Amino acid sequence: MSRLVVVGSQWGDEGKGKITDYLAQKADIVCRYQGGNNAGHTIMFDGKKFALQSIPSGIFNPHIINVIANGVVLNPKSMLEELKMLEDKGITDYQLRISDRASVIMPYHIMLDGAMEELKGANKIGTTKKGIGPCYSDKTSRIGIRVGDLLDADFFASRLKEALMIKNLELKMYGLEQLDFDSIYNEYLEYGKKLSSFVCDTSELLNQAIKEDKKILFEGAQGVMLCIEHGTFPYVTSSSPCAASVPLNTGIAPKYVDNVLGICKAYTTRVGSGPFPTEIAGDLAHTIRERGHEYGTVTKRPRRVGWLDGVVLKHAVKVSGVNNWSLMLFDVLTGIDELKICTGYKLNGKEIDYMPGTLSEFEKCEPIYITLPGFNEDITHVRSYEELPQNAKNYIKKIEEITGVDVAMFSVGPDRLQTIIIKEVF
Numbered sequence: 001m002s003r004l005v006v007v008g009s010q011w012g013d014e015g016k017g018k019i020t021d022y023l024a025q026k027a028d029i030v031c032r033y034q035g036g037n038n039a040g041h042t043i044m045f046d047g048k049k050f051a052l053q054s055i056p057s058g059i060f061n062p063h064i065i066n067v068i069a070n071g072v073v074l075n076p077k078s079m080l081e082e083l084k085m086l087e088d089k090g091i092t093d094y095q096l097r098i099s100d101r102a103s104v105i106m107p108y109h110i111m112l113d114g115a116m117e118e119l120k121g122a123n124k125i126g127t128t129k130k131g132i133g134p135c136y137s138d139k140t141s142r143i144g145i146r147v148g149d150l151l152d153a154d155f156f157a158s159r160l161k162e163a164l165m166i167k168n169l170e171l172k173m174y175g176l177e178q179l180d181f182d183s184i185y186n187e188y189l190e191y192g193k194k195l196s197s198f199v200c201d202t203s204e205l206l207n208q209a210i211k212e213d214k215k216i217l218f219e220g221a222q223g224v225m226l227c228i229e230h231g232t233f234p235y236v237t238s239s240s241p242c243a244a245s246v247p248l249n250t251g252i253a254p255k256y257v258d259n260v261l262g263i264c265k266a267y268t269t270r271v272g273s274g275p276f277p278t279e280i281a282g283d284l285a286h287t288i289r290e291r292g293h294e295y296g297t298v299t300k301r302p303r304r305v306g307w308l309d310g311v312v313l314k315h316a317v318k319v320s321g322v323n324n325w326s327l328m329l330f331d332v333l334t335g336i337d338e339l340k341i342c343t344g345y346k347l348n349g350k351e352i353d354y355m356p357g358t359l360s361e362f363e364k365c366e367p368i369y370i371t372l373p374g375f376n377e378d379i380t381h382v383r384s385y386e387e388l389p390q391n392a393k394n395y396i397k398k399i400e401e402i403t404g405v406d407v408a409m410f411s412v413g414p415d416r417l418q419t420i421i422i423k424e425v426f
Contacts, residue, residue: 008223011270015328030058035221071249100148126272150192203251235274
C-alpha cells in the first residue's frame with residue numbers, strides 16, 4: 001500500500017485537505033494530479049489556519065516532496081502569491097516540483113471564463129471564473145501553453161503568438177478588449193524565471209520513486225460528482241477527480257495505484273448550480289452550514305446543504321474504486337434528533353439505486369430515505385471508535401452497509417488530533 005489516492009466522493013469540499021495533510025506525515029511524496037486554483041482546501045494545525053489552492057498538502061513538512069503533476073492547470077501568478085503567503089507565515093523550508101507538462105492558465109482564459117458564464121445567464125454552471133475550463137479546452141485544442149514553454153523564450157513567443165491569434169478573435173466575439181502580445185509575454189516570461197527552480201519532468205520523478213518503493217499520496221481537487229466524465233454534467237468541473245485519472249495525469253502506469261480512500265462528509269454539500277436530490281432548506285440547513293463552516297475556501301460562497309446521499313457514495317465506489325471511507329465533519333450532526341440517509345431514488349414511478357447518466361433524468365430523481373436516531377453527545381473529544389455513542393456507531397455501520405465499503409477513519413473536528421483511525425490505509 002505504497003501509493004494511495006485521496007478522492008472526494010461527493011461534490012467537493014469534503015475535507016480532503018485535512019485528511020491529505022494528516023496522511024502526508026507518512027508520505028515521501030504528495031502529488032496533486034488535476035484541477036487548478038479554483039478549489040481550495042483549508043488545513044489547521046498548531047493553532048494556525050492555511051488556505052491552499054494549488055500547492056499540495058505536504059508543503060508544511062520539509063521532508064516531503066510536493067509534486068504538481070501534468071494533469072494540473074497552473075496559474076503562475078496565483079502560485080507565486082500562494083508561496084508568498086506561506087513565506088509570510090514562516091513556511092520557507094519545503095520541497096516543490098512542478099511538471100513541465102502542466103498547462104498554464106493565461107489572462108485570456110480568465111476573461112473568457114467570465115464572459116461565457118455571463119452569456120449562459122440562468123443556465124450558468126457556477127464556475128469560479130478562474131479560467132480553469134478555457135485552459136483545459138485549449139489543452140484539448142492543442143493551442144495551450146505549458147509550464148516548460150515559459151522557460152524557453154523563443155518557443156514561448158511562437159506559442160503565445162499562435163494562441164493570441166485565436167484568442168483575440170474569441171475575445172472580440174464576446175465584446176472584450178483584445179490582448180497585447182508584449183505585455184503578456186514579458187509578464188509570463190518573468191513568472192517562468194521565478195518558478196524555474198521547481199520545474200522538472202515529474203513523471204520521471206514519480207516513476208523513480210516507485211522503483212525505490214517510496215510512499216506516494218495522490219490528491220485531487222473537487223469530487224467524483226464534479227467529474228467531467230462521471231459527474232452531473234454539465235454542472236461539473238473541467239477534469240476528472242476520479243482515481244482512474246491518476247495514471248494519465250501523472251505519467252505512471254495504472255498498476256501502480258494501490259489503494260483509494262474516499263473522503264465523504266457525514267452529510268452532503270455542493271456549490272453552484274445543478275441537481276442535488278437530498279438538498280434541505282430552512283433552519284436545519286442553516287444550522288449545519290454554520291456548524292460546518294460551509295462556505296467556499298476560494299469564493300466564500302455559501303454551500304448548499306443536504307442529507308447524506310448513499311447513491312452518490314455508491315457511484316463514487318463504482319467509478320473510482322473506493323476501498324475505504326474517511327467520514328468527515330461527523331461532529332456537525334450532534335444534536336440533530338433524526339438523521340436521514342438516502343438509499344435510492346424514485347424516477348418516473350420506479351425505484352433505482354444508481355445515478356442516471358443524463359441531467360434531465362437526474363433532475364427528476366426523488367430521494368428515498370431511511371431515518372436513524374441522532375446523538376446528542378459531544379464527540380469532539382472522542383479519540384477512538386469505541387468512545388463514540390451507540391447511535392453514532394450505528395450511523396457509521398449503516399454507511400458501510402449501504403456502500404459495501406468500510407469506514408477506516410472519521411473526523412470530529414478541524415485539528416489533526418481530531419482524526420480518528422479505525423484501521424490503517426497508508
